[in-house]
Amino acid sequence: MAIGKRIKFFRNRKGMTQKQLGERLGFLGKTSDVRMAQYESEARIPKHDLVKEMAHLFDVSTHALTVPNIDTYIGLMHTLFALEDMYGLKIGEIDGEICLRLDKSDYSTYTSMFDMFHAWQEQAAKLEQGEISREEYDQWRYKYPELDTSKHWAKVPSQAVSDMLMEEFQKIEKVEKKTAKKKKQK
Numbered sequence: 001m002a003i004g005k006r007i008k009f010f011r012n013r014k015g016m017t018q019k020q021l022g023e024r025l026g027f028l029g030k031t032s033d034v035r036m037a038q039y040e041s042e043a044r045i046p047k048h049d050l051v052k053e054m055a056h057l058f059d060v061s062t063h064a065l066t067v068p069n070i071d072t073y074i075g076l077m078h079t080l081f082a083l084e085d086m087y088g089l090k091i092g093e094i095d096g097e098i099c100l101r102l103d104k105s106d107y108s109t110y111t112s113m114f115d116m117f118h119a120w121q122e123q124a125a126k127l128e129q130g131e132i133s134r135e136e137y138d139q140w141r142y143k144y145p146e147l148d149t150s151k152h153w154a155k156v157p158s159q160a161v162s163d164m165l166m167e168e169f170q171k172i173e174k175v176e177k178k179t180a181k182k183k184k185q186k
Helices: 003-013 018-024 031-041 048-058 073-087 107-128 134-142 159-185
Strands: 089-094 097-102
Touching: 003 031, 003 048, 018 031, 018 048, 073 089, 097 107, 107 134
Parallel strands: none
Antiparallel strands: 089 097
16 A cells, blocks of 8 residues: 555544644645645655654554555565455454454455465465466466466556546545535525
């Protein structure tokens, strides 16, 4: 999850508007919500000092806001936490071993993720049983979903489609805010 989405996630978690967050960070007047909207849409990226201030306001680590570096254990942990927030990944224990599982409460996410995890598990089992080589397993993983023959995966939109959808959602959000503001003024 990119920093803009994380800022919005934690701002909403605290029940704050963009304007309230902006004002608490020292942005005055109309610039407060505009600046926060820019950060959330990633038109602007906040400097490290501002990220530290936001983390303090949200009562979280700066690692929880920034895009984690998975080459470190702390970055990996925050990536897993983000996956919990986004996809319902849960941690548990089975037979004394720590395991990650999918949360069944969000059925559509669960079924899509289950199918993809199931395809992965099938390939891992084939590797373990000697049916495929490590090279074939790695090829499958690094080219996923291209080499997946199980058809257990969900189609993911291209980045261009994803970007277009995000722009449209942002336009809708702006219209909704303007409508709400006009209703408030009446």
